[in-house]
Each structure stands twice: as C-alpha cells, then as structure tokens.
Amino acid sequence: MVTIGEYIQIKRLQKKLSVHELCIDICSPSTLSKIENNQINAKDEIINSLLLKVGKYDKEMIIENTKEIENICNDYFERLKINQDRDAIYSEIMDKAELFLNSLHLLTFYIAKIYKAYNLFDLKQIAVNNDALSLLNQHKQFCNPDELYFYHLVFVIHNSNIKDRVHQFNTNISSDEIGWHQYFLADDMFHLGKYLECIQYSQSAFQLACETCNIQMMYGCTLLLMLCILEQKQTNTKQLNHYLNQLKNLSYYLNYNFDEIINYNIGSTYLAQNKIDEAYTYLQKLETISFKEEKYSFLLHHKLAYLYTSMNLISKAKKHIEAMTACLDQQESHQTKVCENIISSLNIKLNNIDYEDNPVYQKNIEYIFQYAEAAFSYGLKKFYFLDMENVYLKQRRYKDLYLLYKENLKE
Numbered sequence: 001m002v003t004i005g006e007y008i009q010i011k012r013l014q015k016k017l018s019v020h021e022l023c024i025d026i027c028s029p030s031t032l033s034k035i036e037n038n039q040i041n042a043k044d045e046i047i048n049s050l051l052l053k054v055g056k057y058d059k060e061m062i063i064e065n066t067k068e069i070e071n072i073c074n075d076y077f078e079r080l081k082i083n084q085d086r087d088a089i090y091s092e093i094m095d096k097a098e099l100f101l102n103s104l105h106l107l108t109f110y111i112a113k114i115y116k117a118y119n120l121f122d123l124k125q126i127a128v129n130n131d132a133l134s135l136l137n138q139h140k141q142f143c144n145p146d147e148l149y150f151y152h153l154v155f156v157i158h159n160s161n162i163k164d165r166v167h168q169f170n171t172n173i174s175s176d177e178i179g180w181h182q183y184f185l186a187d188d189m190f191h192l193g194k195y196l197e198c199i200q201y202s203q204s205a206f207q208l209a210c211e212t213c214n215i216q217m218m219y220g221c222t223l224l225l226m227l228c229i230l231e232q233k234q235t236n237t238k239q240l241n242h243y244l245n246q247l248k249n250l251s252y253y254l255n256y257n258f259d260e261i262i263n264y265n266i267g268s269t270y271l272a273q274n275k276i277d278e279a280y281t282y283l284q285k286l287e288t289i290s291f292k293e294e295k296y297s298f299l300l301h302h303k304l305a306y307l308y309t310s311m312n313l314i315s316k317a318k319k320h321i322e323a324m325t326a327c328l329d330q331q332e333s334h335q336t337k338v339c340e341n342i343i344s345s346l347n348i349k350l351n352n353i354d355y356e357d358n359p360v361y362q363k364n365i366e367y368i369f370q371y372a373e374a375a376f377s378y379g380l381k382k383f384y385f386l387d388m389e390n391v392y393l394k395q396r397r398y399k400d401l402y403l404l405y406k407e408n409l410k411e
Contacts, residue, residue, distance in 0.1 A: 004047060004057050009036035011054035022053060069096060179208030183217050186224050191377040195228040202228070219250040223265065230269045240266075259285065268303050272383045276310055283307050298327040298339060299376070309350050321346050338375040341367045345387075362391045 012022050023032040026049045027042070034040045035050070051057055076089045186201035202221045209217035226243035244262065251258040267282030283303055305320035324343050331339050345364035349355045356362075369388040373381040385404075392401040 003038055004051075005036045005038045007057050007062075008032075008050050008054055012036075015054060017053075022050065026050060026053075069093075072096070176208070176212045176214060179205050179212065179214060179217055182208065183220055186221065190224055190228065191379060193231075193378040193382060195231050198224055199228050215250055216254060219247060219254060222246050222250065223261070227265055227269060230266065233273070264300060264303070267307075268379075268383075271303060271307055271310075272379075272385075274386050276307070279307055280311065298324055298331060299380075301327060302342060305346055309346050314350060317346070317350050321350070335375040338368055338371050338380075356390055356394045362395065365391045 008022075012019075019029045019032050023029055026032075027035075027046050031040070031042065031046070032050070035042050035047070072089060072092055076093065079085070079089065182201045182205035186198045186205055189195070189198035189201060202224045206218060206221035206225075209215075209221060222243060226240070226247070229239065229243075247262060248258060263282040263285045267279045267286075270276075270282065271279035284307075286300065286304065301320045301323040305317055305324060308314075308317035308320065321343060324339070324346075328336060328339055328343075341364040345361055345368065348358050348361040348364070352358055352361075365384060365387045369381060369384050372384060388404060389401060392398075392404060
C-alpha cells in the first residue's frame with residue numbers, strides 16, 4: 001500500500017514540483033522530506049495543505065485500483081519476459097493510466113511506454129523516452145523484482161551502442177542463470193555444514209544478482225552469508241545488524257514475511273549452539289506474528305518445543321509438542337521415524353528431571369543423530385550434537401565421544 005508520504009512524493013514528481021516549491025507557506029523543506037520518507041507523523045493541517053496542492057489521497061480508491069490492474073500487470077510482464085505480443089495489454093494499460101498512477105503498480109505505466117518500442121530479442125536503435133527514464137529512476141523504490149529486472153535492461157539498452165545491445169542482454173540472461181546455479185550450490189553447502197564453501201558460492205551469486213537486479217537472489221545470498229557467520233561463531237552485534245538491515249531493505253521488494261524468516265533462522269542457530277537466552281529473544285517472537293496456525297511446519301514447532309522444554313516452560317512446550325504430533329501425517333515416510341523419536345525425546349525431557357539417564361531418551365537421541373541428516377539436512381543432525389555428546393558422557397562411551405568430536409571437526 002502506498003502511504004500518504006509516498007503518495008505526496010509521487011504526485012509532486014508527476015507535477016514536476018521541487019520540494020521547495022511544494023512546501024511554500026506550508027512547512028519547511030526538511031519537514032516535507034521527512035513526510036515523504038515516512039520518518040514523521042505530521043500534523044493533519046500540514047498533510048491536508050500538501051494534498052490540496054497535489055491531489056486527494058483516497059486509500060479505498062488505491063486499494064480498488066490495485067486489485068483491478070494487478071492481473072493486467074502480471075500478464076504484461078509475463079509476455080514481456082518471453083517476448084509475446086502485448087499490444088492489447090498495452091492499450092488496456094494506456095486506457096487505465098490514471099489507475100496505475102495511483103497504485104503500487106505505478107511503474108508499469110512507464111515501463112510499458114518504454115518497452116512498447118523494443119523487441120527484446122531484436123533490439124533496434126530507437127530513442128528512449130528520457131522523461132519516462134527519469135520517472136523510472138525517481139520511482140524505482142516502488143517497483144517489484146520483475147520491474148527492477150527490466151528497469152536494469154532499459155539502461156543496458158539506453159547506454160550501449162547497437163553492436164553491444166544484444167550481447168549485453170544475452171550476458172544478463174546468462175549471468176542470471178549462472179547466479180541461480182551458484183546460489184543453489186551455496187544453499188546445498190550450507191545444509192551440508194560446509195560453511196566456507198557456502199560463503200564462497202553466496203558471494204559469487206550475490207555479485208551476479210546485483211548485475212541483473214535479481215532481488216530474490218540477493219536476499220537469499222545475504223541470509224546465507226549471515227547464517228554462515230553465525231554458525232562459525234564469528235559474528236558481533238554490529239555485523240549482525242548490518243546483515244539484518246540489508247535483509248530488511250531487500251524484503252521491501254519481496255512477498256516474504258521478514259520477521260518470520262529472520263527470527264526462525266537466527267533463533268534456530270542460537271538454539272543449536274545452546275545459547276538459550278539469545279534463542280528465546282528471536283524464537284518467541286514467532287508466536288506474536290499474525291499468520292495462521294496451519295502455516296507452522298513440524299520443524300518450526302520443533303524449535304519452539306525444544307526451546308520451551310529447555311526453559312522448563314511446560315504449558316508452552318506441551319502446546320508445540322502436540323502440534324508436532326498433529327504434523328506427523330504431513331511428513332514423508334523416511335522422515336516419520338525421526339520425527340517420532342524427536343517427539344518422544346522431548347516428552348521424556350519435559351517429564352523427567354533425570355532424562356539423560358533414561359535409556360529410551362538415549363536411544364531416541366542416538367537414532368535422531370544417526371538419521372536426521374538423511375531425513376532432513378545436516379542442520380538437524382548438527383542441532384542434536386550437544387544432546388548426543390551428553391548421552392555418550394552418561395553412558396561413559398568416551399571413545400565414541402572422541403570420534404564424535406573428530407567427525408564434527410571435519411565438517
């Protein structure tokens with residue numbers, strides 16, 4: 001949803017008014033800048049005076065317009081990607097231009113105007129509409145990842161000669177594919193516990209993502225880099241905040257629940273390191289996020305159940321252990337036995353002070369540690385490393401404990 005501040009900025013730019021011109025006899029230029037950037041809540045009389053100059057802000061109209069044009073936008077960009085005929089959709093966009101200018105899809109109007117002149121796979125020497133380019137540059141913070149991708153290609157076309165245009169376009173398409181390949185390799189390395197390799201591939205993928213303005217890949221690489229540093233225990237608050245701010249900025253362009261992804265991943269990492277207080281800071285926030293209960297996965301319930309069991313918060317732990325049991329039928333057959341052992345171990349841990357001496361608990365943990373990687377990933381196996389260490393100590397299996405440490409150091 002476009003805020004009032006963003007709306008004022010959009011309409012000011014459309015009317016080609018400077019900050020100083022719009023704020024005459026209303027407020028200071030610095031106040032207007034803060035309003036446009038949503039940094040302050042200005043008095044009603046200031047907002048109303050600004051809207052008198054730029055046009056009425058109608059929230060309901062913006063919502064309805066967005067609903068009406070969303071499908072048109074999606075269809076236009078899908079056709080644009082594969083170079084299908086889009087004249088009919090272009091005509092519809094032009095007919096509804098004012099609706100586009102008052103919605104989240106503001107940029108589609110300008111991108112459509114620019115790309116009407118281009119066949120992306122047979123680029124011709126056609127002058128770019130400089131006014132449209134200027135508007136694109138001013139409003140790019142409002143666009144989605146697809147729009148950013150084509151916004152980047154506009155400038156490839158605009159700033160290159162004819163000979164280089166097709167070459168540069170093909171290079172962008174190629175580097176995008178290579179970037180995703182690097183990203184998937186990085187993700188695999190992370191789940192295998194090979195963090196140095198993950199960092200290497202993530203950095204390479206991030207550079208390629210920047211070249212093509214692929215926001216989704218940039219977000220994934222940033223998250224992987226942050227988690228790798230956390231896993232290697234080389235982070236500090238300043239470094240962590242740097243990555244969190246990067247992810248927050250990128251998430252603006254994505255349909256991700258930023259709080260859900262960040263709190264789950266950071267909290268889970270701290271929990272695996274037995275840093276209970278830090279884990280609680282992040283994981284408990286998941287229960288305050290307003291998304292439906294059925295969206296919880298077995299692994300998410302597991303992290304919360306493990307956390308609350310470790311803190312001896314019995315009622316909260318039981319709630320998530322019961323939810324884990326309800327999720328069993330959603331697991332694949334090779335995962336079910338591991339899940340059952342996890343539930344059994346948590347129940348024993350919750351109801352027995354001397355749970356580490358319990359032979360059933362010991363068998364559960366050994367089974368989880370042995371099969372968790374094959375059923376889920378290295379991450380879950382690593383999660384139970386400390387539990388496995390305690391089981392071996394209780395059973396006086398010092399040779400096995402030595403081999404466990406030795407194997408863990410290899411990873």
